[in-house]
Amino acid sequence: MSKRIEVKDLKVYYSSFLAVEDINLTIEPRTVTAFIGPSGCGKSTFLRTLNRMHEVIPGARVEGEVLIDGDNLYAQGVDPVLVRRQVGMVFQRPNPFPTMSIRDNVLAGVKLNNRKITKTDADDLVEKSLRGANLWNEVKDRLEKPGSSISGGQQQRLCIARAIAVSPDVLLMDEPCSALDPISTLAIEDLIEELKNEYTIVIVTHNMQQASRVSDRTAFFNIAGTGKPGKLIEYDDTNTIFTQPSVQATEDYVSGRFG
Amino acid sequence: MTTTAQPPATPVQPVSPGKPEVPAVPPKVVQRPGDRIFSGSTLAAGILILVTLAAVAIFLVAQSLPAFTADESDIKGDATNFLSYVWPLVFGTVWAAFIALVIAVPLAIMVALFITHYAPRRLAQSLGYVIDLLAAVPSVVYGLWGIGVLAPAVQPVYSWLVENMGWFPLFAGPVSGTGRTILTVGIVLAVMILPIITSLSREIFLQTPKLHEEAALALGATRWEMITIAVLPFGRPGIVSASMLGLGRALGETMAVAMVLSPSLIVSLVLLQSQNPNTIAANIALNFPEAHGVGVNILIASGLILFVITFVVNFISRAIVDRRKAFSGAN
Numbered sequence: 308m309s310k311r312i313e314v315k316d317l318k319v320y321y322s323s324f325l326a327v328e329d330i331n332l333t334i335e336p337r338t339v340t341a342f343i344g345p346s347g348c349g350k351s352t353f354l355r356t357l358n359r360m361h362e363v364i365p366g367a368r369v370e371g372e373v374l375i376d377g378d379n380l381y382a383q384g385v386d387p388v389l390v391r392r393q394v395g396m397v398f399q400r401p402n403p404f405p406t407m408s409i410r411d412n413v414l415a416g417v418k419l420n421n422r423k424i425t426k427t428d429a430d431d432l433v434e435k436s437l438r439g440a441n442l443w444n445e446v447k448d449r450l451e452k453p454g455s456s457i458s459g460g461q462q463q464r465l466c467i468a469r470a471i472a473v474s475p476d477v478l479l480m481d482e483p484c485s486a487l488d489p490i491s492t493l494a495i496e497d498l499i500e501e502l503k504n505e506y507t508i509v510i511v512t513h514n515m516q517q518a519s520r521v522s523d524r525t526a527f528f529n530i531a532g533t534g535k536p537g538k539l540i541e542y543d544d545t546n547t548i549f550t551q552p553s554v555q556a557t558e559d560y561v562s563g564r565f566g
Numbered sequence: 567m568t569t570t571a572q573p574p575a576t577p578v579q580p581v582s583p584g585k586p587e588v589p590a591v592p593p594k595v596v597q598r599p600g601d602r603i604f605s606g607s608t609l610a611a612g613i614l615i616l617v618t619l620a621a622v623a624i625f626l627v628a629q630s631l632p633a634f635t636a637d638e639s640d641i642k643g644d645a646t647n648f649l650s651y652v653w654p655l656v657f658g659t660v661w662a663a664f665i666a667l668v669i670a671v672p673l674a675i676m677v678a679l680f681i682t683h684y685a686p687r688r689l690a691q692s693l694g695y696v697i698d699l700l701a702a703v704p705s706v707v708y709g710l711w712g713i714g715v716l717a718p719a720v721q722p723v724y725s726w727l728v729e730n731m732g733w734f735p736l737f738a739g740p741v742s743g744t745g746r747t748i749l750t751v752g753i754v755l756a757v758m759i760l761p762i763i764t765s766l767s768r769e770i771f772l773q774t775p776k777l778h779e780e781a782a783l784a785l786g787a788t789r790w791e792m793i794t795i796a797v798l799p800f801g802r803p804g805i806v807s808a809s810m811l812g813l814g815r816a817l818g819e820t821m822a823v824a825m826v827l828s829p830s831l832i833v834s835l836v837l838l839q840s841q842n843p844n845t846i847a848a849n850i851a852l853n854f855p856e857a858h859g860v861g862v863n864i865l866i867a868s869g870l871i872l873f874v875i876t877f878v879v880n881f882i883s884r885a886i887v888d889r890r891k892a893f894s895g896a897n
């Protein structure tokens with residue numbers, strides 16, 4: 308289920324503008340890796356290159372390699388659609404499909420490509436995924452209600468259930484808690500802790516406490532100034548990053564003395 | 567969402583002048599002049615539309631009454647009473663509009679999807695202009711085009727259909743020699759209503775939240791799957807409304823139908839014969855110049871029926887949209 312991600316000499320461009328420069332890092336399976344750094348430093352952009360979601364943005368392109376268990380995502384003939392089935396994603400704002408019921412939301416990814424699934428299998432998968440996202444007990448009596456009828460925190464967990472229902476190898480989370488209240492945030496953080504046993508998780512966060520609470524490894528990104536490309540400054544165990552980082556900029560950022 | 571303005575809760579009792587009153591228990595809502603003017607003018611506009619509608623309805627009903635009791639001799643053709651006279655027209659109206667919708671709606675949705683999700687930006691823009699331009703062509707021109715270009719062009723196709731697929735009830739022969747059939751009318755009407763359905767659908771598809779599109783793509787949806795799970799369901803109420811606007815135009819269209827068809831008062835589903843049912847609006851246009859006495863009332867009464875049909879159609883479309891309101895994405 309869980310796979311290793313290796314990134315080699317990755318550059319991201321928006322048309323001719325170099326947005327992220329020369330990233331090299333390795334993410335181990337069954338770990339949580341946090342990306343931290345100031346706004347606009349390219350962490351979300353970089354996260355999107357891990358499942359080729361950056362291609363949705365017109366003009367965005369990549370140079371370099373992203374290997375998932377040795378297979379290059381950017382090799383010739385690799386279908387981005389298949390990449391995204393392996394590498395799931397949860398977005399900053401909860402985005403369940405409002406036109407679908409809670410149940411159909413969970414099954415949305417599974418039903419893609421006309422894959423047939425029997426009703427009992429579907430029921431089992433819905434329960435398993437919702438339990439996996441710690442949401443089952445809250446919604447089991449209203450699975451036929453629209454996906455937008457539950458609270459924001461529940462919607463975000465529904466999105467996580469939807470992402471894990473297709474059994475991806477990797478789960479990417481782009482500031483999954485930034486639109487949520489502290490209690491919902493806590494629920495998601497607990498969930499990340501559990502999901503780690505099965506998935507490789509990469510999370511972008513602006514919340515330093517969150518990074519230190521949930522992640523095993525932390526990558527600090529920074530930008531020299533507007534118009535300059537974002538860079539990976541330091542990548543190490545979360546503990547090290549927060550207590551004795553080797554780069555001054557990292558220390559300034561994590562201790563709040565930034566800029 | 568619109569909310570109706572609640573009048574401020576003020577005491578109803580008249581205040582005697584000169585006597586200072588104790589202030590009312592709920593403090594008076596401050597009324598600003600701008601708010602008053604604006605709410606007043608919107609209220610006036612709302613009332614105006616209702617008054618206009620009522621005036622038309624009253625005119626139709628009042629002028630129609632004599633038609634319902636009309637004598638057999640006053641009614642054109644073989645019909646014995648008003649209902650048997652108007653029934654073929656009702657049928658023709660609905661049938662022609664239905665054919666037009668069946669052709670136009672899928673086409674409009676596909677064009678709108680192409681413009682919003684497939685075409686390169688510059689092509690999309692110019693295509694959008696061209697589509698909007700179609701809406702500006704007067705219906706007389708469409709009628710001329712129907713007679714002069716479309717009917718001769720499709721006639722060989724009709725002959726082929728009757729010869730080779732005549733077993734299919736809709737394509738039963740004998741084929742019309744001129745190509746001026748109800749199907750040709752349907753095609754002309756479809757071209758006429760295409761622009762409005764396309765432009766509205768395009769606007770609606772552009773409103774699809776990026777978040778939902780990205781959610782679908784991140785699950786591993788192809789572009790087409792993204793459209794079926796995120797764009798189309800979200801746009802569904804809008805597509806229904808757009809289709810209803812198109813249908814309204816098709817139901818009421820007069821000139822194009824009157825010019826293309828050589829009508830007869832029949833009820834027939836076949837598409838390709840020379841005998842075709844007429845529509846209410848075209849029938850009024852064709853017969854009004856020579857009508858007199860109760861004949862005028864009969865034509866106006868058929869107009870009332872068209873009014874009712876349009877009402878019913880709009881009602882049904884509202885019901886369709888409301889049925890899944892909770893799933894509309896509006897919340």
